Amino acid sequence: MQDKYDAKAVEQAVRRRWEERGAFAVKDDDPRPKYYSLCMWPYPSGDLHVGHLRNYSIGDVWARHKRMQGFNVLQPMGWDAFGKDAELKARKEGIHPAAWVESNTANMRRELRELGYMVDWSRELATCNPKYYRWEQHLFLRMWEKDLVYYSPTKVLWDKATGTVVARRDVDDGKVARQDVEVREFPAYQMRLRRYGEELLAGLAKIAWPEKIVKDQQYLIGRSEGMSIRFALEAPAAGLEEIEVYTTRPDTLMGVTYMAVHASHPLAAAAAERDPKIKEFCEQALQILPIDAGNADSEKNGVALDVRVLNPVSGEPVPVWVADYVIDDYGSGALMGVPAHDERDFSFARKYGIPIVRVNALPGADPAAPVEQAEVAKGVAVNSGPLDGLDLAGCVAKLEELLGPKGKARRDHNMSLRDWPINRQMYWGTPIPIIKCAKCGLVPVPDEDLPVELPLDVDFLKEGLASHPEFVNAKCPKCGADAQRECDTMDTFVNSAWYYARFACRDAADEMVAARAAPWLPCDHYFGGDEHAQGHLVYARFIHKVMRDLKILPPESGDEPFAALLCQGMVLGSDRKKMSKSQDNTVMAKDILERYGADTARMYIIGIGNPKDAYPWNEEHVRDHALFLEALWTLARERREQVAAGADAEPAAANGLALKRLQAAIDRNLKEQRFNNLVFGGIHSIRNLVRDNPEDAGLQHQGFAALLKTLNLIAPHVAEELWAGLGYEGLLIDASWWEPIAAAELQGDEQLYVVQVNGRKRDELTVAAGLGDEEVIAAARACANVARHLEGKQVAQAKVVRKPGGHGIVFFVAKG
């Protein structure tokens, strides 16, 4: 051991030691039980930022702990290497995306290795490798065969400036100028996410995920219960005799004062042909994307059509409007307007002077009271003829009885989840294995022609794949005629929807997911940011189920890809704002890695606070951890002899008990994933205990062992070095965790009681453990300060409460 702690030298030496012993290599056929711990892989943007540092440090605490508990732990790493940012960045700087990605991954791989994460690098994957994406094309083809991907036009936001499809977000964030954006109808390959909606919803009950993510996904799936109700047209129009609407509030049926249809509805289209004003309105309304039907507070616009429908119960006619707040592909693209009991309908009706009729009132409220604002709360029906006095469930039953036999109403349900358009008009992505033939239409590429390789010698600055004749021109696999390849590529969310499965059989040449992956799947624990709650995490769950149904996954892989999930909070800038380039408050992992080394960086980021919460960056606190490790090093050097001497000794009873209690606290914090408490409450406290009891050799030996085992989860290099320096056997990374500590072991031969009178602490009392309640109460009553507070009062109650962990409460309730 060096005199002084030199982080860089220690870390290099220790990493070399791990490498020489192959400490990170993972075998599929290891006899230990398996544990698959995965962190969301990074987008290779150049350097690791401190958010990555946090994510991977948290994951590594868990993975190393599982390993020490005796599991064969798989913790792989790879690159989400395709994507728009690489392409845009490359365009801007004139570098090929492939070159950009390669240099970035090289850099980030080095940084990850320097951080000492327990990653089996022989399993590394990158989405831009043809050996990876060929299986994505394979999956696409299998889904195409089963109609799980289909081709249909959809509306998208088109950026005229760059000639690409852009996301709504990018416009909102100002990445794309508003005036350059228009809505275009585009052919799209869509995955049938909706078909799995019910299962995606039900599956949420089977996984240990944060409540927040579960709620977000439930909301995204948006399953609702209601009725579909048919309104007859007063006179047939556009070849229609009736319009069906879906509603979750059939109890407000008698309050319908208009009906609204989407601009693409046949009734609207027919009216547009007759009336130029309606035509103009419809054209404008069609510029609104379905996903963008707004902005909840944007104004609602509409035009009345010269059409009326009849209320199926009362037969009363109401006008039909075309309105821009109607969503094309939700329900039937038409809705019944009930201004009194729906916010949107209310503001629409207000604007156009449409009558507002109360048909619902909370119990006891005046049914004749005017409606001042939309009353959404569910009461009972009023002013509703046959429905009067019924609640929602009652109304549904009544309407079923009244209208059901005539086929005018039925119970129904709906989902707001949409199918998933996966093609992007980008070069840097997985080519879609489809050939477009003038005669045969869309023809899948035969399996033997996979992969459809993305050509690298492309002028991606201009037209991407379309400008590459050797790529574009192909023969139709069906009829042999000249045909063109599909030039769109896949959404990167497809790339990362199945990578967890491929990690388990990284180089399988003949199968997407080989049999040897079976023991690993599903993934036991996943770590990542909650920004993926509604994107990646839904797509991965969907693709897992699809792969299961297509028999791509081994049968034991389960219904869900990730059994447990931890979403770590953000690392904020030192100004407590979200880190961003524009705020100039970003911190890169290398800034701290170079200055202090990996162990200090990891110690800081784990100690920063509860993994789930967001914390601001604080450079001063980084230094504190560096100082701690230095002091620990010095202490360990001083104690080498005592540690060796204590190998066969037991600590003094009180010290042994104190150590056990700290270890129990460490176990609890690990179980609850409160990793920050491992640093201060755990490692620091054990350090203090051994530091303050130098004469207790047994404690030195056991205490340092426990300390280093815990430190191994967080600052593994220095822990490994001290482990060797203090003469412990073998590699620390291979050491086993201590046995779970039973509550009985935490009990000393003395018991501390806090004595309370009327709920206020009045004294402390230490007595031999094992005394009966009466003896303890008697002793408590005898405490001077307690006696003083009880004097002249009647003791109405006296009780002993024993808490686990060696303390208790004695309380007196005194009156008078």
Add this chain to the structure above:
RNA sequence: GCCGAGAUGGCGGAAUGGGUAGACGCGGCGGACUCAAAAUCCGCUGUUAGCGAUAACAUGAGGGUUCGAGUCCCUCUCUCGGCACCA
């Protein structure tokens, strides 16, 4: 608007099923070592009153339940993150 998280000393943050609020760290104060300083080590450190024992007040605000509330219930304020016209 909806969903979620949060508010505890000068600061970061602890506190197991309601049971010693402020663990541990930083900073501050005092001391040791030193010619001196840095580093290191030791002690003290929520506020107020008191020489002291001790007492009162303290976990965003206000109520409630309880012998006892940071923790449970109700109302409110503020901060952060995500999602948003899904009939």
